[in-house]
Amino acid sequence: MIRNSFTRTLGQVGVFVVFFALWELAVDLLHVKAVILPPPSVIFQSMYKHWYYLLQNSWPTLIAVAGGFAIAAVLGFSIAIGIAYSRWVSEMTYPFLIAAQVIPKVALAPLFIIWFGFGLAPKLVIAALIAFFPIVINTARGLISVEPELIQYMRSLGASWSEIFFKISLPWALPYIFASFRISITLAVVGAVVGEFVASDSGLGYVISYANVSLDTDVMFAGIFVLSTLGMLLFLAVVLLEWFFISWQMAVEAPPETM
Amino acid sequence: MASVPHIRIEGLSLQYRTKGGSVSALQDVSVDIPPRSFVSVVGPSGCGKTTLLKVLSGVLKASSGSVSLDNRPIEQTDLSGKIGYVFQRPLLLPWRTALQNVLLTTEVARKDVPLAERQADARQWLALTGLSGFEDRLPHELSGGMQQRVSLCRALALRPTILLMDEPFAALDEITREVMQEELLQLWSATESTVIFITHSISEAVLLSERVIVMTARPGRVDEIIDIPFARPRDEELRGRPEFAGLVQHIRGKLHKRKVPVGADS
Numbered sequence: 001m002i003r004n005s006f007t008r009t010l011g012q013v014g015v016f017v018v019f020f021a022l023w024e025l026a027v028d029l030l031h032v033k034a035v036i037l038p039p040p041s042v043i044f045q046s047m048y049k050h051w052y053y054l055l056q057n058s059w060p061t062l063i064a065v066a067g068g069f070a071i072a073a074v075l076g077f078s079i080a081i082g083i084a085y086s087r088w089v090s091e092m093t094y095p096f097l098i099a100a101q102v103i104p105k106v107a108l109a110p111l112f113i114i115w116f117g118f119g120l121a122p123k124l125v126i127a128a129l130i131a132f133f134p135i136v137i138n139t140a141r142g143l144i145s146v147e148p149e150l151i152q153y154m155r156s157l158g159a160s161w162s163e164i165f166f167k168i169s170l171p172w173a174l175p176y177i178f179a180s181f182r183i184s185i186t187l188a189v190v191g192a193v194v195g196e197f198v199a200s201d202s203g204l205g206y207v208i209s210y211a212n213v214s215l216d217t218d219v220m221f222a223g224i225f226v227l228s229t230l231g232m233l234l235f236l237a238v239v240l241l242e243w244f245f246i247s248w249q250m251a252v253e254a255p256p257e258t259m
Numbered sequence: 260m261a262s263v264p265h266i267r268i269e270g271l272s273l274q275y276r277t278k279g280g281s282v283s284a285l286q287d288v289s290v291d292i293p294p295r296s297f298v299s300v301v302g303p304s305g306c307g308k309t310t311l312l313k314v315l316s317g318v319l320k321a322s323s324g325s326v327s328l329d330n331r332p333i334e335q336t337d338l339s340g341k342i343g344y345v346f347q348r349p350l351l352l353p354w355r356t357a358l359q360n361v362l363l364t365t366e367v368a369r370k371d372v373p374l375a376e377r378q379a380d381a382r383q384w385l386a387l388t389g390l391s392g393f394e395d396r397l398p399h400e401l402s403g404g405m406q407q408r409v410s411l412c413r414a415l416a417l418r419p420t421i422l423l424m425d426e427p428f429a430a431l432d433e434i435t436r437e438v439m440q441e442e443l444l445q446l447w448s449a450t451e452s453t454v455i456f457i458t459h460s461i462s463e464a465v466l467l468s469e470r471v472i473v474m475t476a477r478p479g480r481v482d483e484i485i486d487i488p489f490a491r492p493r494d495e496e497l498r499g500r501p502e503f504a505g506l507v508q509h510i511r512g513k514l515h516k517r518k519v520p521v522g523a524d525s
Contacts, residue, residue, distance in 0.1 A: 150350050156316045157417070158339030159367040167363065171354050248354040248397055 038218040046218040060203040064192035068127020076135030084143035113199040123195030130191035131184035142176025175249045178242040189231040263420045266292035270324035283478035284310040299456045299464035307479025308457045340368030343414030345427040349406035351398040358394040361412045384412040404435035422452045
């Protein structure tokens with residue numbers, strides 16, 4: 001049993017330390033060439049050496065991830081309302097949504113280059129597209145899961161649609177919405193990086209693929225480390241936002257399952 | 260306060276349409292509910308008790324027959340904000356404190372009353388149910404009985420003329436249940452509402468009501484309407500009286516007769 005958050009955090013950091021130590025040791029003992037797998041010490045040195053280059057290229061990635069996620073959240077939320085409140089919309093759009101989900105969106109990236117050109121636009125589109133599906137499904141599920149008796153009661157009291165929505169349905173769905181945000185923010189990172197792999201001259205995805213071509217394996221790893229840090233910070237931002245909006249939920253139960 | 264209407268249900272029938280045809284939930288139900296009375300409905304599961312409440316709250320429409328309030332058909336009466344409802348489960352909003360949960364109904368139905376006044380009112384209802392000091396607790400911090408009290412306060416804060424209660428104490432343990440029965444009687448005597456109370460418990464029905472409606476299942480029909488003669492205020496002591504036991508036994512006989520075929524019980 002973990003006693004408090006301090007020892008827990010210490011333990012979590014400890015896992016990283018052990019992982020890097022084993023990595024360092026393995027590379028050293030097995031005489032792995034740095035071009036195949038550089039040890040963490042070399043990677044951290046590379047991060048220190050190229051810090052400005054990495055920071056400069058973090059920015060476009062951050063914009064693509066945040067922008068794509070925001071587009072997915074707004075669109076996903078709007079369509080979820082349609083699905084939750086209109087049987088017609090729900091029945092018409094569901095098969096299409098499933099079909100759209102089955103397509104590996106990463107495979108569409110080259111197409112988006114043709115349509116949207118080079119730079120931010122295709123990255124935004126891929127990030128948004130890949131982050132969109134969990135938000136739609138979970139928001140709709142959250143809105144549908146409201147106790148029908150409560151809605152009937154409010155209606156019998158003369159409550160308007162918007163009163164019911166803002167007083168009951170929306171807060172009711174928030175735990176579902178935030179659970180989907182946690183998933184979607186990490187998916188948006190994947191989308192943005194894929195966009196940068198395919199066609200971009202900036203961003204961490206570009207850093208990684210460029211270093212790959214020139215066999216700068218340590219720079220590649222530096223890019224990956226910064227990217228995963230960025231992803232973790234964004235995930236943390238969502239968790240903080242969640243905590244701010246629905247701290248009551250944390251005390252009640254585990255967040256709902258997501259699809 | 261609006262006057263409490265005289266409810267008359269005459270020849271009420273209601274059919275649900277399902278895939279296999281229509282199912283009759285209520286058949287030819289006629290009940291007279293005078294203003295400010297406490298009426299219980301007992302009967303086996305599936306006898307249309309909840310359906311009856313839904314017709315009274317205007318959620319469902321009768322297939323035939325009529326429900327009138329002071330001789331006006333229910334369809335022509337503006338019921339909004341006059342009917343309080345207590346469910347079997349508390350159905351509180353988990354992000355709202357006890358006080359905010361009580362205020363929920365008034366935010367919709369009593370908008371004309373200033374917030375400060377509604378808050379004072381809500382606090383008073385909570386105090387009457389013994390929840391002083393728990394106003395700012397979230398539902399998950401309250402016991403099942405306390406949650407159900409909040410749910411009751413939420414209905415009472417409306418100042419309803421009719422209070423519909425659908426097995427409100429069914430999920431509570433017996434001790435909490437008996438305490439709350441007595442509390443409900445006290446609260447009711449402080450209001451002017453008519454209470455229509457659905458229950459599975461025969462003794463609960465006899466203890467609380469002026470009139471007990473015994474229903475049979477499939478289709479839901481009124482088997483007998485029994486007037487309960489005991490004077491008010493009533494308390495736990497009543498349970499020990501032979502007349503009480505006699506009435507309970509009579510109703511139990513009515514309900515069991517339907518379930519066990521003649522001769523099967525030897």
